[in-house]
Amino acid sequence: MELPKTEHIDAKHGLRKQLLVLTAVLVLGVWAIVSHLRSLQVDLVESTTIQSASQYSQMLTVFRTLYTSEVVQKLTSEGIQVTHDYHQQQGAIPLPATLTILLADRIGDKGKDLSAKLYSPYPFPSRESRSGLKDDFAKEAWEYFNSGSQDAYVKVEDFGEQVNVRYAVADRMRASCVSCHNSHPQTPKDNWRTGDVRGVLEVVMPIDQGLAKVDQIFIEVGSLSVLLLVLTFGSIALIIFRLQEQKNRIETMNEQLASEVTERKIAEEEATAAKEEAVAANQAKSIFLANITHEIRTPMNAILGYAQILQRDSELTQDQQNSVSIINKSGGHLLGLINDVLEISRIEAGEHTLKEESFDLVELLNDLSEMFHLKAKQKGLRWQVENDFPSPKLPVVGDAGKLRQILINLVGNAIKFTDDGFVQLSVTTVHDNDYQFEIMDSGPGISKEHQQSILEPFTQGANVHDKGGTGLGLAISVKYLKMMGSDLLLESELGEGTRIHFCLNLVLSGDEDLGVEINDRVVGLKAEYKVTVLVIDDIEINRQLLHRMLTDIRVEVVSAGGGAEALSLLETNDVDLILTDLFMPDMDGLALLKEIKQQSKWEGIPLIAISASSLQTERQHYLDLGFNDYISKPFYFESVYQCLQTHLHVEFDYQKTSSGQSISSSKTKMDGQMKQDLLKYAELYQVSEIEGVIQSATNEHQDWVRIVQQFIADYDMEGLIRYVQELEVSDE
Template sequence: MRKNQSDLFIKIKHFWRNNPLSIIACIFIFGTTLIFFHFKQLNLQLVESITTQSTRQYVEVLKQFRSLYTSEVVNTLSKMGIEISHDYHLKNNAIPLPATLSLLLGEKMGLEGLDVKAKLYSAYPFPWRKKTGGLTGEFEKNAWQQLNLTPDKPYIEIETVEGVLSVRYAIADVMRPACVECHNTHPDTPRIGWKAGDVRGVLEVIEPLTMGVSKVNHIFVEMVSWISVLLLLGFFGFTMTVKRLIKNYQMINQSNKLLAIEIEERKQAEARIVQAKENAEFEKQQADLAKEDAISANRAKSTFLANISHEIRTPMNAILGYTQILQRDRQLNDDQLHSLSIVGKSGEHLLGLINDILDLSKMEAGATTLNMQSFDLVSLCSTLSDMFKLKAAQKKLKWNTTTDLAADALPVLGDEGKIRQILINLIGNAIKFTDKGYVNFSVCCESDNVFSFEIEDSGIGIASKYQRAVFDAFNQGDVKPEFGGSGLGLTISQKYLKLMGSELKLESEANKGCNFSFHLPLTVLENKLETEKIEQVEYLAPEQNKRILVVDDVQVNRTILHRMLDDVGFDVIDAYNGRDALNVLKNMHIDLIFTDLMMPIMDGNQLLIEVNKLDRDIPVVAISASSIRNDSEFYIEQGFDFYISKPFHFDDIYDLLKKFLKVKFIYRQNKEGEVLTNENLNSDKFVLPNEEIKQINLLCQSYQVAEVESILVKLSQEFPNNADYFATLNKFVKSYDLDGLCGFLAGGENES
């Protein structure tokens, strides 16, 4: 049995190695199809809801009109001797019965092009309405039966009527006190003994769904077409880039093998010569040759990594850049913005996987450095705890956080980004490989400026024979393929910790969970950290005329940067390369230059030299995806004022412009006129009971927006005097941020 499982695993692994792009393409197409199908279902539900609301309004109009006609017209004229009859048109000085007039009004609505039909029927029709007013169909019978049981609730069904999908909305026609005597004494009455409140009939309105469905399908097809084109272009670029990189990697790998063979041959020749002639000088020469070969190989690897960075980040810059541009369009509705958010998050996730591979390569090449900055250790641990608390709850795991950091904030000096990445890798693995039980996360101060971190779980564990191998790149031990992952998390975490003077330790047994821990030196600071409030730039403040030069040989990159600057009010000039940029500088005033590094004819470094010769005080910012060195200090040493790596975020560009050009921006506010931050979302005055929170979480997981809105209305009535709390919850629902709603509720969930 074990042999068969092992053979199956080898076959799957072999198939993945031979067909990675095909598998990724299938997953990509299947996932995109599911997302589009889900969006279409949501739109159809919206059409059904709107049409149902419309039919309800028609029913209410007919109901109120009939009531008003009975009380104000029929009662008045009957006292004056005017006859009230169904065949009023055959008699003099007669007016129609209320039911007759209601049917005439429904027919008139259809004739006026409203495409709406009204019907009035009963199990006790008057003799002149036995053919048309009785219970003739399945819907009529079901409606009569249901409305007699619950006369205060409508009976609604969506079905095909005369070949058209329609909403059938029926309410009970209840006997009014003023009508009892007439119905009991009328010579043709089909029944006597009527009492006020009895259900005497059914009032139904039928409205087609065709027009709404047609509009939704048109909008859906247009949205799917644009998003599909964008995703296909990005995936095509990614596929071509990966194929090219694989080919380059194979060539370099072959060269390295040949180089290794050559080095080995030279070493053997050196050994024979040393043994025969004992020539010390020749040994020195051979050692120098080996050193030069190693430097050459390392230089080739660095060039290969630079090409990887450029080839992958350039299409990702286009995908994420245009996504950010589209998200600024105020004409997009909430559904479209939500779709763009999914595209952006997917792109960021793909970029994260790419960065993992590049980070591993940079560490092997010795190009990774620490970015030492001050940060709040308490805030970092709290954020990670909030992030994974909900994920653990979704798998019904017990999440425990332990710390002896008593202060509200603890400023320390260290590389916050790498520490966060290490903890995300370790906690994420713990939750992924644990199906029941618990996950514990603890942070303690071991001694002055030394902190211990520990992540413990009750998951599948790691057998002793695999505990050393799991730290190797792309190695996950005997983990089943369905768990997913690239096998880089532990490798990168271990290398980061060694860079920071620490080491990741593992204690585990198969099927008995894992315990990962490490000690990390972090210098505690005395000064407090400042918090930033993130707002979205709307446009440049008035009377600030700034002209910016964008230099890039790739049109897509120029267009993205040009558009994001032009949208907020900057005057933007484009140039294809350094030579074109110099021609622009000779003819007009420029306040700041964004330049790519790799360009034909004249690259970014040569452009910087020429700009300095002009003796003008113009900030020059390098913006590129070409180099393995992406820290700003390196490029500042080369003479640039700053460096930004592709793909870039708009907020980073705007912050840079504020720093160098001293400009001011007008910031965009949300629909309620305020920026949503954690400060105005947190509330310790009121928290929903855990049962209600679990019910809302289940609805959010299946993305049932309407049901979430309904339950919030019900809960706001059950728990009055908490308007601010429920207004906060409704903000998440209105912006379709159900993940954010779950996170907010999880943050306020009662401890049990």
């Protein structure tokens, strides 16, 4: 089936019209560009001519000065008379002004494209006929120079039947000439003073030839450009017309295929019955899931209700309150999981939405850490949650419920199928708002043939039926991630464990203070200290946090997003200390260290490495490489301020304690045995033992006890370990 002939003709006419309009627009655009280039060329010709006129004027002035100093003065001392009417007196020579006029006349006689003249409203009687202010330009120049201006007076105008540059400079009275001019019997003025404007030296140069050449170039370039455009669009039009003809042929073939498709509808109708049966089966599954989840919700509501009642019991110990809190949170997660059993059917039916809201990503990870800690410990697994966030809080916008469920499903599977070794959840910042979530385990691994099938609903792979479960966890996670614009990636080998990871874009919420609280001890640097710190990190959040921490205590901060930018800032800023991230795309911290060490001008500036890693061996490794110190993420006030105190020997102003005594500004130290005990108990999550250690130290170590108590209250054992590791051992 072909399109009607009239439609083909209309389509061609419309295409031609569009091409003609486009060609006209581009021709006008090229002509405008060439016109602008012509304007620039005209400006260039004028400026070049003005410069040439300036050089001629300077040459005449220099010649006159040289004639006065080297000729007139010497000949006068020999008794030779110097006068303007030298030609009427035997053995006389012309005055400098007279010689300048003669030289200007000769220049005009010999050269057709250049003339010069010296004129004044106060000429000697012999020069009255050729001097004076003859036209508007001369009058304007005279007024211009007498107004006090020291610059040249320049105009481009028609002069002598051609376009010329008229360039004028002031002829000022020299000290050696004042006496002669005032005493000369024919002088038109007898009150001359040094510096008075006694005349105007004008140089006239035509620019007609240059302008004519510019016009010729303008016409040639414009014509060639327009011709090239016309040829180009002609070729394009020809190609498009041929493509249009091919399109018409393809449409004809599509019509033929459409008729064949119609013939196949009979076969599709036969498949409809099977499809309806599948829909009915899916509805039956949804009804079953709804019923079973309803039955489970009833006892779960009772569990959660009584957990909330217990949380309000003031007689419970802090440890009991924390345990009830974990029960309540875990029960809530379990209830959410029950709901998600039904949700898998809703997802498949397309009945799902994302709930975008602000939540604390660090708090979510801490909840997961608490939730799976006991379960991993019961199986003898090493359970670890890591992140490279700069702050103990990170408010972002996203669907917290679905992200929580994804991580619960993935971590739960890892712990379920791992009998020995470790399970680790880590979150790293890929870019400012992009975060990679990674779950690794040392379990049995997954064979290649089962890696795709286990992502389907109700599928668990081979030889795992004794582990229990519905087989929905991975399927729900995959579907949720699709909704969030991400994919679940699985890497595994039999006997070598499993790595599952995905990347999400989570923008910072409107509250971007990252949960930073103002330190309740350090108020700021003492007034006599002025400190500037260079902060280097490719992640903007990290730079913002360190900037906030440092400026709050009156430290000047210069920020750079990479090593190359940092080196540029070091050239223009006086920096007392450098805080640099270790892993950056353009120039990492180690490369920056080497570059700075090679420059003697930056010798003595402490260079502090910052990173998400807190392993003591790695810390020592970077110290051995040449860094002056090491601070791990997340950043804590105590670590950053202690680093300033250690390497810059500054002192701080502190907030007063309740008794009115200021806290000591000495560097925080801890008894060696207490440090060992705290590290050991924190690694084993033995809270009661930690409380016993700090209870015995309360009276003599007030400076670190309060900080340790806060870590205990937050159940942040990883943070406690990092803090204690950075404390120095006292000499006691």
